Amino acid sequence: MNNLLKTGFLLGLGAAVSSKEKVEKYIDQLLVKGKVTPQEADDLYQSLLKKGEETEEQWSNRTKDKMRSVMEDLNIVSRDDFEKLRHQVNDLELKLAALENQKNTEDDES
Template identity: 45%
Template sequence: MNEWLKNGFFLGLGAAVAGKEKVQTYLDDLVSKGRITPKEAEEFAENLIQKGETKEDEWSQASKERVQGMFHDMGLATSDDIENLEAKINHLEKMLEQNADNNNA
């Protein structure tokens, strides 16, 4: 599973780099032909980066929820589940200690 996630990350990273290079080439071409100014090209690129970061955040959250759902479906415990169990165990241990102290008194 870990290898699958790693490969997916690298695939996305490669696509992002290739996409950025294509956009930059396209913008450079528009600037060289005089269709847009260098400032407009820079603003457009910044706008694309900002939109990309927003989408990345949305996709990351959706991916996280999807993976959590898969883990839940497989019956795997979450860190919250483990923390809740540890708290219950600690509570039960204290109750046993108190019960033992009361029996010894």
């Protein structure tokens, strides 16, 4: 499962870098051909960059939702659930130790 996530992340990262390079090359070609001014090229680049970031965020959210669904289907607890349970166990151990100490103290007094 971990390898699948890593592979997916690297694939997405590679696609993003490749796309960014293609956008920069395309905008440079437009500048060289005189089809856009430097300001228009910068505006276009910023616009495409913003759109790419929005798309990446949407993809990331969908991926997280899908992973949550897979984890639920496989009955895997989340880190938050695990931490809550760990804290509950620690609290119960402290209470149990306190009760045992109280019982031992009462037994010694008897």
